[in-house]
Amino acid sequence: xLTAENQLSHWIVRISYYVLVLGITLAAAYTISVLIVxxxxxxxxxxxxxxxxxxxxxxxxxxxxxxxxxxxxxxGTIGLALRVSYPKLSRQFTDFKSHDHLYLTMLESKAQALAxxxxxxxxxxxxxxxxxxxxxHLIQEVKRxxxxxxxxxxxxxxxxxxxxxxxxxxxxxxxEGSQIKKFLVSLVPNRYFEMxxxxxxxxxxxLGSYLRGQLLDCLAIGVLAAIGLSILNVKYALFxxxxxxxxxxxxxxxxxxxxxxxxxxxxISPNATFPWWSVAVMFVIIKAIDDVFIYPSTVxxxxxxxxxxxxxxxxxxxxxxxxxxxxxxxxxxGIIKAVVEVLHNTLRSYRIx
Amino acid sequence: MELKQENPIxxxxxxxxxxxxxxxxxxxxxxxxxxxxxxxxxxLIRRKLHIRHYRADELIFRExxxxxxxxxxxxxxxxxxxKNQSGQEVEYAILGEGEFFGELALVTSSPRxxxxxxxxxxxxxxxxxxxxxxxxxxxxxxxSKILFQLSRVLGSRLDxxxxxxxxxxxxxxxxxxxxx
Numbered sequence: 001x002l003t004a005e006n007q008l009s010h011w012i013v014r015i016s017y018y019v020l021v022l023g024i025t026l027a028a029a030y031t032i033s034v035l036i037v038x039x040x041x042x043x044x045x046x047x048x049x050x051x052x053x054x055x056x057x058x059x060x061x062x063x064x065x066x067x068x069x070x071x072x073x074x075x076g077t078i079g080l081a082l083r084v085s086y087p088k089l090s091r092q093f094t095d096f097k098s099h100d101h102l103y104l105t106m107l108e109s110k111a112q113a114l115a116x117x118x119x120x121x122x123x124x125x126x127x128x129x130x131x132x133x134x135x136x137h138l139i140q141e142v143k144r145x146x147x148x149x150x151x152x153x154x155x156x157x158x159x160x161x162x163x164x165x166x167x168x169x170x171x172x173x174x175x176e177g178s179q180i181k182k183f184l185v186s187l188v189p190n191r192y193f194e195m196x197x198x199x200x201x202x203x204x205x206x207l208g209s210y211l212r213g214q215l216l217d218c219l220a221i222g223v224l225a226a227i228g229l230s231i232l233n234v235k236y237a238l239f240x241x242x243x244x245x246x247x248x249x250x251x252x253x254x255x256x257x258x259x260x261x262x263x264x265x266x267x268i269s270p271n272a273t274f275p276w277w278s279v280a281v282m283f284v285i286i287k288a289i290d291d292v293f294i295y296p297s298t299v300x301x302x303x304x305x306x307x308x309x310x311x312x313x314x315x316x317x318x319x320x321x322x323x324x325x326x327x328x329x330x331x332x333x334g335i336i337k338a339v340v341e342v343l344h345n346t347l348r349s350y351r352i353x
Numbered sequence: 354m355e356l357k358q359e360n361p362i363x364x365x366x367x368x369x370x371x372x373x374x375x376x377x378x379x380x381x382x383x384x385x386x387x388x389x390x391x392x393x394x395x396x397l398i399r400r401k402l403h404i405r406h407y408r409a410d411e412l413i414f415r416e417x418x419x420x421x422x423x424x425x426x427x428x429x430x431x432x433x434x435x436k437n438q439s440g441q442e443v444e445y446a447i448l449g450e451g452e453f454f455g456e457l458a459l460v461t462s463s464p465r466x467x468x469x470x471x472x473x474x475x476x477x478x479x480x481x482x483x484x485x486x487x488x489x490x491x492x493x494x495x496x497s498k499i500l501f502q503l504s505r506v507l508g509s510r511l512d513x514x515x516x517x518x519x520x521x522x523x524x525x526x527x528x529x530x531x532x533x
Contacts, residue, residue, distance in 0.1 A: 054490055054491055057491045058490070058491055058492070058493065178401075178487065182403065185403065186403065190405055190407060190411065190413070191412065193403070193405065193479075194414065194420065194421060194422070194479070194481070195419075197403070197421065197481055197483065198419070198421045198481075198483070201421075201482075201483035346419070349418075349419030349464075350418050350419050351415075351417070351418055
């Protein structure tokens with residue numbers, strides 16, 4: 001039996017312990033929130049590289065060494081690719097910056113021509129009003145990006161340092177992933193631990209195939225678009241190809257958004273070899289190749305989202321986070337759907353719901 | 354005091370861990386599923402095992418629930434029960450150290466056929482389908498050995514079940530002949 005005094009000191013020790021644990025957890029959560037981008041990136045990177053490290057492990061190479069080799073090879077390749085393509089990329093970038101005024105005026109004259117041809121068929125007031133509002137919107141956007149660009153560049157160095165943290169995170173997830181999972185499961189009470197193990201395993205499988213599929217699909221589209229645009233002699237083919245690959249994450253809107261910059265560049269290029277619509281035709285062909293050959297073998301039916309849900313998601317993403325929101329929302333919805341589906345099925349099979 | 358002088362300090366630091374590991378190896382070697390598996394391979398399995406501690410009379414899993422793997426009794430004892438036709442709880446077996454249960458869930462997704470409770474303070478080692486899949490993927494040689502042993506265990510269970518069915522059939526035929 002504890003005396004009243006002993007009981008009091010027992011409670012003081014207990015409360016101090018919980019306060020300490022809470023403090024450490026909050027401090028850790030704050031640190032993690034600062035580093036959330038490299039942590040998420042590292043996590044995604046580890047998902048992408050997992051099959052290669054597994055294969056190396058099967059060949060008898062330890063998981064730590066395999067993870068180091070794969071990450072080293074990847075970083076080396078990226079470094080080499082940047083080293084090789086940097087002069088071209090930087091030339092394209094400075095060329096674009098020095099010509100942006102010219103492009104803007106050319107775009108404006110093209111738009112004016114379009115508006116005047118439209119006013120022959122549509123009410124003049126309506127065309128003028130729409131033209132003025134579109135012009136305002138465009139000027140505002142250009143201004144925004146012109147202030148955003150130097151700001152982005154000034155943050156580039158700190159972002160680069162932060163990004164270097166991502167491979168470190170990826171290394172630990174790759175090398176110690178199953179130990180981390182085992183540790184997490186060990187914290188769950190006996191009654192729910194088997195179920196938690198199954199939930200983690202299924203989420204891991206679903207997410208892995210979805211994220212790897214998406215990345216491969218984007219990569220394929222990006223490469224195809226860059227090759228196609230180079231064939232059509234479109235300026236900034238690499239940038240536009242990369243953008244098209246990235247935009248491909250957004251269903252329906254992505255392929256169209258990916259084609260627009262290419263069409264605009266051809267439209268305002270004074271000595272373009274091909275008409276602007278050739279880019280549209282090329283993107284239609286790429287979309288067909290993607291739908292028939294690439295998508296079924298990469299993403300497949302691993303995570304089918306209803307079209308209405310996708311459209312609502314894109315609108316919500318645009319509302320909350322602009323273009324970045326649109327890019328993030330679909331993979332995020334995919335992740336949430338995978339988690340909810342697995343949770344629902346597993347909880348039902350364990351007769352908890 | 355003499356003992357302390359004889360042994361270097363690191364043996365005291367690591368002794369508990371080493372003792373614990375060798376106890377796990379000894380238990381694993383008794384499990385038919387891991388017959389013919391080398392010590393190095395046993396180490397790979399040991400790393401996958403989930404060690405769980407149960408109080409006396411604690412539920413491990415319930416009949417008709419989903420399950421994803423088997424348990425090996427390291428310490429203590431486990432009571433396996435099920436419901437008979439009238440819905441009453443019937444005891445099927447009491448399992449002791451080195452014995453295992455729930456292995457069917459490693460290969461099927463059907464619900465658990467019985468319930469399991471600890472009868473005293475018990476330590477179990479869990480080996481589950483995701484762990485088996487990982488072993489098959491990363492160490493196919495070891496994975497195929499475990500799968501072979503698992504099919505042997507399940508085959509012998511099927512054999513025993515067949516014998517029981519034949520026995521019951523003959524008993525049934527005998528009773529119908531006697532009635533007529």
